[in-house]
Amino acid sequence: MLLALETANEWCSVALFDGQAVVAHREDNRSREQTRLILPMIDAVLAEQGLNVASLQAIAFSRGPGSFSGVRINAAVAQALAWAHDLPVVPVSTLQAVAQAAYRQHQLTQVVAVLDARMNEVYAAAYQLDAHGLMQPLANESGIEQLAAYDRVRLPVDAEHYTLVGNGSALITQTSAQASCQQLHASSEDIARLGHAAFQAGQAISADQALPVYLRDNAWKKIAEQGASKR
Structure with missing residues (x-):
């Protein structure tokens, strides 16, 4: 059984995956409540299945990019639980999870996930569906996670065949791709499926390697600078 965690943006979500399907799931959309919500939600899904953390095979978590505090919370909880119970950890890209959600909810097979x-x-x-029903990054520069200005995003050459998804999709202006599913968010259900596939492929890591990915250097400084610029 794999435990999946997602707090990298404003939602808090946890799920249990048995190798075939999600067997327990909790989600809460209260903004900035992840710290208070995540541990009780983990307890709830484990209790529902009569399990405890020690009985898990692995923990998958959304490692970013995303909200600075949300990504940090997610990595810290995954790391602490894995360390305490000697469990492997599987980091999953938040952008890839958004792409997976686009397939799960809307059957989209070629997307650019934008947050x-x-x-x-x-x-x-940019992501494309593979033969196993998993969204995989394109094998070119558009498939590399990027932090970019609205008009500087690297897009697939055939962008008109891709759908922009995620809460930043309407911000992209220099493309023929169509913005859609703007309210789409990554869920622990998507983290679970991607995480299980990575675990089966031998891509799990130890707890001490379970680090967040921010893409933006010195995020705390830039937030402070942003506030200063408004005064």
Whole structure:
């Protein structure tokens, strides 16, 4: 059984995956409540299945990019639980999880996942469905996670065949791709499926390597600078 965690943006979500399907799931959309919500939600899904953390095979978590505090919370909880119970950890890209959600909810198979990074920038990467029903990054520069200004995002050459998804999709202006599913968010359900596939492929890591990915250097400083610029 794999435990999946997602707090990298404003939603808090946890799920249990048995190798075939999500068997327990909790989600809460209260903004900035992840610290208070995540541990009780983990307890709830484990209790529902009569399990405890020690009985898990692995923990998958959304490692970013996303909200600075949300990504940090997610990595810290995954790391602490894995360390305490000697469990492997599977980091999953938040952008890839958004792409997976686009397939799960809307059957989209070619997307550019875009998240609002604030400060007139977005996080973005392009994905395509593989033969196993998993969204995978394109094997070119558009598939590399990027932090870019709205008009500087690297997009697939055939962008007109891709759908922009995620809460930053409407911000992209220099493309023939169509913005859609703007309210789409990554869920622990998507983290679970991607994380299980990575675990089966031998891509798990130890707890001490479970680090967040921010893409933006010195995020705390830039937030302070942003506030200063408004005064």
